[in-house]
Amino acid sequence: MINPAWALVFALVAPVAGGLVAGIDRKITAHMQGRVGPSIFQPFYDVGKLFEKEQAVVNETQTFYAICYLVFMIFTGALFFAGGDLLLVIFALTLAQIFLVLGAFAANSPYSYVGAERELLQILAYEPMVILTAVGMFVATKSFNVSDIAASASPVILLLPGIFLGFLYVLTIKLRKSPFDISTSHHAHQEIVKGVTTEFSGPSLGLIEVTHWYEVVLLLGFVYLFFGFSPLIAALAVAVVYILEILVDNTNARVRWQLAVRSSWLIAAVVGLVNLAGLYVLSGGI
């Protein structure tokens, strides 16, 4: 059942948590590259600076889309942490991301445009797997509600090993990490300049950054759900998964979108079919 208190906690705490995660990410990345790297509070300085800058726009609609992106991302995360319906969370997440894409389209600029199309390709790549993850959770715990799944004693990870691996694969896409940072990334990849965020500047860019923090917390929440039966193991798993993502990020170059979409789809189809069929047999369906 929905617990609005958690929603409020999410809305207030998640940007801090997400920012810290981003900062730790940069620190670990730096050390992997033999550098010292910035302070772990650097993302907060970045966003603070962005809000101090002038808001220059290509057209006035951009700030609207950035605000909508933020609002709906907070809504999605709040819904997730309040224990709402997992499928609705996924659909609300899609709605939030569409606003970012529309904001990039609205600017009528080549790099922004290419970034928007590539962002849609990213969505094309990971959406099947994410939906199948929700379906898998339902089959494993008999409920779509996050509150039930998180509190469930059933060992979700043991019932959904394939789907977990598939989810990790697309998590790289959602977190915008190499090799799948197709539309935009935090690194110095500049072939499409900044992709989706090219034409955003100042406060609206700051909003997008903060939204990305919210999204990271939400995604790590998804990972937690696989281990809901033991909060300790779950926290550990979340940490391990994220460090793994950082490792993958630093050891891979970006791939062509065709490879990203094809491989995600292949994995989603295979693990989805095998895992769900397996569960079906186990539950006595045949």
Next chain:
Amino acid sequence: MTYLAKSPWIIHYDASSCNGCDIEILACLTPMYDVERFGIINTGNPKHADIFVVTGSVNEHNREVILNIYNQMPDPKVVVAVGICATSGGVFRECYNVAGGIDKLIPVDVYVMGCAARPESIIDGIVTALGILEEKRSKNVHSAPVTDHHENKEHNNHSQGGAS
């Protein structure tokens, strides 16, 4: 406390440089000098940048580009001219095709000498620029879009990156 000095993002443009200064600038980003610990990120997008780092001199081809990038940057912003070519034209000063240093076109805040400028000087220059940036922010300086008064018939109807 301001965050500008803690998170300066640069856009690096090679005007007509021989790439010597550019290599030194990129060297700053390597683990040897690691300017990312100051929060400096080399973003290739003027809209995201605070510091415009230019190497090389102004010539016919890059006039518009320099103006375009400068005008697209949101306030507050600073310009750092790296290398003697960006400062005054360097050894190419008297050439027919070189107009001179960057300050012939846009207001430059910091001049970093050298040929090629050493990474230590460059970092020193950027840090000086941070102070100027901080000053500009506190005084709420708004730079007007710079337009080019140079006569050139082909490019008459182009906006130079600013509002039109």
Next chain:
Amino acid sequence: MQLAQLLVFLILFPLITAVFVLFARKGLERGLIVKLSALAIGVITVGLLLMTVDKGALQVQGLPGEPVTLLMFVVEMLIAVFILYLGIVHRKWLVVALILIQSAMMLYFELVYAGSIEVASNLFIDEFSNIMALIIGIIGSLICVYSLGYMKFFHEQHPEVKDRQNVFFFMMFVFLAAMFGLVFSNNIIWVYFFWEVTTLCSFILIGYTKTEEATTNAFNALWMNLLGGVAFAGAILYLAVLGNGMLGLSDLLASGKVIALVPATLIGFAGLTKAAQMPFSSWLVGAMVAPTPVSALLHSSTMVKAGVYILVRLAPVFQATFTGYMLALVGALTFLIASGIAISQSNAKRVLAYSTIANLGLIVACAGIGTYEAIWAAVLLIVFHAISKSLLFLAVGTVEHRIRSRDIDDMTGLIIRMPKIAAMMVIGIAGMFLAPFGMLISKWAAIRAFIDAPYGFVFVIILAFGSAITVFFWAKWMGKILTVTTDSKNIEGEVDRHEWAVLTCLAGLSFITTFVFPVLSTKLLEPFLLANYGHVALLSQDNILIMMMMLVLLVILPASTLLPGRRHRHVSPYMGGRTTTQDMRFSGSLGIQKKTVLSNYYLTDYFGEAKLRVWGIWLCSALIGIMAVAAALREVLP
């Protein structure tokens, strides 16, 4: 007014309007007749709803059975002769063969068996028929009103096309009458008659412009629908010969699966052809040459819905049978493949056509699965798809007239050139794939329905992939419309007032139905499901609340843009440092001026029509074959 009279009125009134329109002498007369009639039909449909809500399924003896059936047979034969004549004149031998076979079958039936058939009540109404009637009555009428403005402009723009607007409106209203008849009929022979009338209407309306392409596509649509008609006639004969003459729909459904499966499969096949499922999808795509109101009315919101309507009606027969699964797979694969093809299309009407085929496929999949949850999802899909798709088709029609192009890439910056129409188009597109709008709710319901069904995981996987594909092609179209260009002028003022009125109504309906769908579900769907399946599907209160919150946000946030805001400094887009003019012209190398052209990704190498369609045709043909064999075997084996 008594229920029987109301139903008969709804069937006959559009017919009367049609005759009046045929003889209208001036555009003004025609317009008046159409508008008054549309208003009447709309009001009475709503009245019918209010009268019958909470009353459950009602059998009605509206018209004397024997004379009407005889009259229908005569009209059928006349239509057959007409089609035969046209088929011979245009040398379409497949059409000739099919109509001969079909007529022979019905002649045989009429001569040998008709006398001994007794159906308890010829008409009926239940919640599902009510919903269909609302769609036909409200959306259908709105489209007819829209056509007044559209056709006027169409003929001005295409002076080479002979002005046969009287015939056009005649056929539109005959079609409305036939659709009402279809959804109110309990007698299968009557359903068949109205079915064939809709085929005829579609044929004539597609071929309206009488160009080479239109005629070819019209005959294409005709032979595929006639193929379905032959199957339908086969079902009737089967029921007459082997089924104890059980030709009442309600009797058939109550009789249990063993007897009903073969005729249900045959009628289901007819449904598949009418709903343009693969391998019969090409007729719908080809039908896009027709004037846009035709595409909106027949080929997205109503006629093709007749195909899925009959499948949803027969769903209890298909439930938990192998035949049903094959049917559902045909639908699911059509959904996946048609969505994929839609990515590669740049012609707006073709995108809408393939999207229609895909969504119909999803409804067919739900009908094939046949559990109460699936039927709930199916009916919701029917309702929301009808509204959103008709809005989109009509908007595309209006836009096409103004910008003289159907290509999506030419719709760049529509939000500047035609702000209000573009906004309505965005509402329509959002209604097709975004939460919390209707189609999303329906897809959600479908996912839940598939999970609970046996072997449902196959369908869930197909739905997950298809759903991701739909996000791609809708979002890129939406992005194109919302691009803010600076060199365009507002050309919206020229839009006809009829078109304005109807588009605004449909956009409003989009929002309203999403807001009131809980009421729709409780009042109409749940009694229907309870009566036919003994179970009720529920959407939890929490979820409904969340969706309402999202809807409110989606109204408030865009509305806030209308408030006066601070004007920011405008800069040009980043073009790698190249200076550009406001309309994105830049100096290329050597100083040559070039204009930036941005076009969508169509991914034709991966989602091209040629390749995917072949897959769809072969796979679905195989599945239909298996389906038919399974049904026959079920009949033969104990």
